[in-house]
Amino acid sequence: MMKLKQFKSLLHFETRWVFPLAIAAIISIFLFTTSYNSIRTTNFAQQPNQFEPPVPRFAYLVSGSKGDLNKLWRTVRAVYHPWNYYVLHMDLQSPVEERMELASRVENDPVFSTVGNVYVVPKANMVTYRGPTMVSNTLHGCAILLRKFKDWDWFINLSASDYPLVTQDDLLYAFRDLKRDLNFIEHTSHLGWKENKRAMPLMVDQGLYHNTKSDIFWVQPKRALPTTFKLFTGSAWMILSRSFVEYCIWGWDNLPRTLLMYYTNFVSSPEGYFQTVICNAPEFVPTVVNHDMHFISWDTPPKQHPHILTINDTDKMIASGAAFARKFKKDTLVLDRIDRELLHSKNGSFTPGGWCKGDPSCTKVGKPTRVKPGPGAQRLKRLIGKLLQPPKFSQSQCQ
16 A cells, blocks of 8 residues: 555646646556556456355455545545455546545555555546546556456446445355356346447537637537447446456557547536447456346436435335435435444444454454345346346347
């Protein structure tokens, strides 16, 4: 884990990013492959692991922006488990003081410092949701996780506005018997209104070359829909297999790089990039589960942002069986209720699990693979069972 002194040193030399639009995607890929240079470079296809541990491991990227420090910290502690791995990122709009405070909290937390499975990204990226910078940041997080932590099974991206609806023990238990190549990614090829509003217009994301957030701007002319690959759209939140994450980073048949360049000028590219990559890669299509494992409340048709969830949405969230929900405000009453009734934790504390030891509980780490599932595990297993039920499973893949 990076020491606070090193973190401060990197922040001191942080400079403004300048990304010429024409080579933005190439620079991003160079960053990813450089971060990943210690990973094997042969035999790219994932081979069956005969010694696969009975308990899977999750690798999280949890991201926030200006003013999200306490929200992000609460979410991280709610999803924390010593068996998993965590990369935390606060974007370039967040003040240096907030980023330093996050690094200080991680370094000074007795559990985090003992286990060493939480890493704070020292050099912040600029992230704007409607442009490709969020995709770039997600890929950067993937590359860090692949380089620093070798033995995880699934990647999960969350924001500071997300919160779990099940304990990590529930999640580990529900995923324990699943094939490790499954990818939970909501998607559809029926673009509808998005065809004219998002796929065909050309825009420029100023976050590629400014160090302050500003909206995208439009350029002319519009473009036709591509003919060499099929576009898909869906949720920006997902659970991806390690094998697919490696494919996105390495891109050994060039598809991920080609699509990264295409989505550089695509509106709301986080809602299409990973869907389009996986559904145009035949070897991964059979692994796709059409769900993002989130409860999200949208307008019909959906607007740019979902509804803010309140305590009145609690029953719907539980009934969904989902592992996570969004979007929440900071320290809202509904989070307190989730802590109390679903996670059985006190506000802002670690979610209890079989790993917890010490007095008070969870101040020390016991056996990380000791899993004690609760009712949330059964809700999640029922949801996954329905999604994997034939013929629904195969009929919902990349349609």
